[in-house]
Amino acid sequence: MPPETLTLRQLNRATLARQMLLERSEAGVVDAVERLGGLQAQEPKPPFVGLWTRLRDFRREQLHDALQRRAVVRGTAMRATLHLASAEDYRTLRPSPSPC
Numbered sequence: 001m002p003p004e005t006l007t008l009r010q011l012n013r014a015t016l017a018r019q020m021l022l023e024r025s026e027a028g029v030v031d032a033v034e035r036l037g038g039l040q041a042q043e044p045k046p047p048f049v050g051l052w053t054r055l056r057d058f059r060r061e062q063l064h065d066a067l068q069r070r071a072v073v074r075g076t077a078m079r080a081t082l083h084l085a086s087a088e089d090y091r092t093l094r095p096s097p098s099p100c
Contacts, residue, residue, distance in 0.1 A: 020032065020035065020054040024055055024058075025055055027055060029051060029055070029058075029062045029065075029066045029072060030071045030072055032051060032054055032055055033072055033085060033086050034086045034088075034089055036050075036054075037085075038078065038089070039084040040083055041084045047074075048063060051063060071087055072084055072086055072087065073086075075094060077090070077093050077094055
């Protein structure tokens with residue numbers, strides 16, 4: 001028996017759920033950023049809006065605190081644009097350049 005194929009609507013719902021966009025989550029800032037694989041942060045406001053849309057009771061101070069503790073970093077990542085990533089993920093995503 002072949003595996004079940006998702007309908008377009010099921011695929012849409014699964015994608016939105018994976019991106020934490022169907023309902024607000026109880027996750028913390030660092031956990032949410034890790035689950036998303038980073039947040040686009042070319043401009044200062046989008047990460048705050050992105051987390052506010054995904055996290056229940058999110059407050060700006062939570063992201064400020066994570067940045068000050070260096071649990072979350074803002075740096076060049078995918079497509080050479082600025083992203084927020086957890087410090088742990090960023091070390092993996094953006095390793096130090098090797099000497100020539």
